[in-house]
Amino acid sequence: MKPMRKILAGLFALCLSAPAQAIDFHFDGYADLRLIVPSDQVSWQNGQLGKLRYGAEDNKPELRLAEAVGQVVALIAPEVTALAVARIEPEQRTFFDLLEAYVRYRPVSTNAWRWSVKAGAFFPPISLENTEIGWTSPWTLTPSAINTWVGEELRTIGAEGALEYRSEARTITAMASVYGWNDPAGVLVAARGWALHDRVTGLIDRPHLPDAIAAAQHLPAPLYTYEVLEIDDRPGMYAAASWDEAGLGTINVIFYDNDADPAAVRRKTIAWETDFWNVGARTQIGDVTLLAQGMIGNTLIRPSKFFYSDTHFESAYLLAGWTLNEDWRIAARADVFSNDEKRPSTKNLSEHGNALTLAVNYLPYDWLRVTAEAIRVDSTRNQRKQSGLAAHAVENQLQLSAKFYIP
Numbered sequence: 001m002k003p004m005r006k007i008l009a010g011l012f013a014l015c016l017s018a019p020a021q022a023i024d025f026h027f028d029g030y031a032d033l034r035l036i037v038p039s040d041q042v043s044w045q046n047g048q049l050g051k052l053r054y055g056a057e058d059n060k061p062e063l064r065l066a067e068a069v070g071q072v073v074a075l076i077a078p079e080v081t082a083l084a085v086a087r088i089e090p091e092q093r094t095f096f097d098l099l100e101a102y103v104r105y106r107p108v109s110t111n112a113w114r115w116s117v118k119a120g121a122f123f124p125p126i127s128l129e130n131t132e133i134g135w136t137s138p139w140t141l142t143p144s145a146i147n148t149w150v151g152e153e154l155r156t157i158g159a160e161g162a163l164e165y166r167s168e169a170r171t172i173t174a175m176a177s178v179y180g181w182n183d184p185a186g187v188l189v190a191a192r193g194w195a196l197h198d199r200v201t202g203l204i205d206r207p208h209l210p211d212a213i214a215a216a217q218h219l220p221a222p223l224y225t226y227e228v229l230e231i232d233d234r235p236g237m238y239a240a241a242s243w244d245e246a247g248l249g250t251i252n253v254i255f256y257d258n259d260a261d262p263a264a265v266r267r268k269t270i271a272w273e274t275d276f277w278n279v280g281a282r283t284q285i286g287d288v289t290l291l292a293q294g295m296i297g298n299t300l301i302r303p304s305k306f307f308y309s310d311t312h313f314e315s316a317y318l319l320a321g322w323t324l325n326e327d328w329r330i331a332a333r334a335d336v337f338s339n340d341e342k343r344p345s346t347k348n349l350s351e352h353g354n355a356l357t358l359a360v361n362y363l364p365y366d367w368l369r370v371t372a373e374a375i376r377v378d379s380t381r382n383q384r385k386q387s388g389l390a391a392h393a394v395e396n397q398l399q400l401s402a403k404f405y406i407p
Contacts, residue, residue, distance in 0.1 A: 028133055029070035029406040037061045039377075039395040044195055045091060047211035047222050049384050051353070051377045052397045053142070053197035065090060066198075066401065069099075069134035079107050085134060087202060097202025099134060100155075112166050119159040121203055121228075125175055125240050126150050126254055128280045128291055129319065135200045139289075139331035140359040141373045141401055142196050144317040146278070146295045151200035152207060153188055153227055154256075157181040158235065168246065175240040183231040183260040186272030186299030190311040191225075193351045193381050194337040201227050212386040216347075231271040232261035249283030262302040274299040276313075291319040306344070313339040327364055333357040337379075347386070353379025369403040 036058065042048035043055030050056070067089040074082040084101040102120025109115075123130075127147045129137050135151045137143050143151065158179025165172045188195075192210050201207055206224040214221040236258035244250040256278070260271035276297020283290050294316040302308040315337035323329045338352035359373040380392045 024075040026073045026075075027070065027406065028073075029068070030133070030403050031068040032066040032401055032403045033063065034066045034402075035061055035063050035400040037398040039397050041393055041395050044192055044197075044210070045199070045208055047208055047214075048387065049192065049210055049212070049381060049389070050393075050395060051193075051195045051197075051355075051379055052375065052395055053199055054397060054399075055395075067134070070406075071133050080105055087134065087200070089199065089202075091199070092202055092205045094202075094204050097204045099200055099202055101203075114164045114166065115162065116164075117159060117161045121155055121157045122160070123150065124154055124156050124177070124238055124254065124256060125160075125242070125252065126154070126256075126278050126280070128250065128252065128282045128293065136198065139291075139319060139321045139329070139361070140333060140357055141371055141399055142198050142357060142375055142397075144293065144319070144333060145194045145196050145315045145335045145337045145355065146293055146317065148196050148198075149189055149194065149315075151198075152195075153185045153201065155182065155201075155203065155228065156238075157228065170246060171242075171244040173242045173244075175238075177238050178235050179237070180235050181228050181230045182236055182258050183264070183271040184226050184229055184269055185258055185260075186274035186311070187225050187270075189313050189339060190272070190299050190309060190341060190349065193339060193349065193379075193383070194313075194315060194353070196335065196355055196357075196375065196377060203228050210383065210387075212383055216386065226267065226269050229267065229269055231266040231269065232264035234259060234261070236260070249281060251279070251281045254278045256297075262300045262308075263304075265303060270301045270303050272299045272301055287323050289319075289321040289323070291317075291321070293317055309341060309343045311339050311341040311349070313337075327362060329361045329363075331357075331359045331361070347382075349381070349383045351379060351381035351383070353377060353381075366407050367405045369401075369405070371399075371401040371403070373399045373401070 036054045038054035038058040039052045041050035043050040046057045069087045071085045082103045085099040086096050088096050100122045102118050102122045104118035106116035130147045156179045160177040162175045209223040211221040214223045238256040240254035242252035257275040260273045262273040264271040278295045280293040296314040300310045317335040319333040321331040335355040340350050341348040355377040357375045362370040375397050377395045
């Protein structure tokens with residue numbers, strides 16, 4: 001991993017060496033206030049197996065600050081841009097946390113070809129849904145199960161190169177990355193299962209594992225997992241490609257493999273060998289935007305010759321967003337998800353489920369977005385029996401959000 005560290009250090013040193021007066025800064029941000037009617041299941045945030053952000057532990061209804069997010073973009077030179085996104089959120093470990101921080105070098109191009117490289121901490125190029133500041137969606141408050149998991153467990157800490165071909169008819173892009181510090185990725189989708197929420201894991205934060213895991217291991221609760229941690233000292237990779245055809249739409253494909261050693265352990269955290277394929281598509285039919293995405297993958301740990309956990313996971317969604325006019329847009333999404341765990345015991349953590357989401361957005365001003373969202377999750381997870389609950393649960397959550405932007 002030392003060569004990667006040298007690349008990162010060199011790129012950041014390049015930014016710091018630029019004359020301060022030549023740097024053009026731009027700041028965006030928002031504060032998100034929510035009125036919530038939570039699920040009657042205790043949320044995953046409190047160590048249980050509720051699939052939603054707000055659960056039975058929350059008052060109902062309750063007004064609260066969901067988060068405040070700020071993004072700084074610095075144009076250091078025509079070819080060099082730096083970006084950092086920070087968040088304040090009531091449940092995170094520290095007062096503020098970083099979601100992304102990276103530097104990108106993209107030379108000026110005078111022909112159809114353009115290349116770029118970026119280094120730092122950033123989201124992999126997976127989502128066509130979460131395209132706004134702070135890993136948020138323009139359509140719903142709660143992202144799909146797939147992009148919830150991406151926000152929870154995946155952060156590229158390394159370098160990504162991209163090569164792009166542009167014409168009036170299409171844009172074709174190929175990307176590849178080498179990264180580290182993502183060896184625990186997979187623990188949540190295996191040990192807790194899929195979830196649907198908009199609480200992204202920051203670079204300092206540590207997600208809460210189910211209390212049932214602590215009980216099974218005869219350990220005191222709560223247990224937390226690292227998401228940013230290098231365990232086996234070997235890099236992961238992904239390769240991606242996208243095709244954007246004018247008048248038709250966009251499709252993207254990515255293969256992700258963290259290449260973790262499933263027997264490696266550091267700071268009492270096991271490396272999860274995780275790989276997956278992801279395909280996404282977007283098209284426009286009049287005033288209606290259609291998004292679809294599917295993911296299929298596997299995550300494995302084998303900390304000893306006596307125990308292993310091998311989980312196959314998959315999920316897909318279809319979203320239809322209707323733009324009525326410049327002030328109103330409506331979105332509906334259907335998700336399906338499952339995982340199938342194999343381990344040398346009958347107490348597996350397999351699950352299957354589906355979710356329906358409906359959101360109405362009102363944008364009367366550039367600085368205000370009001371969103372009403374209803375979400376229903378129907379899931380069956382065997383792990384609930386370990387906590388004395390029925391394996392099957394239906395959860396409902398209502399949210400009314402007022403998001404105040406700093407343009």
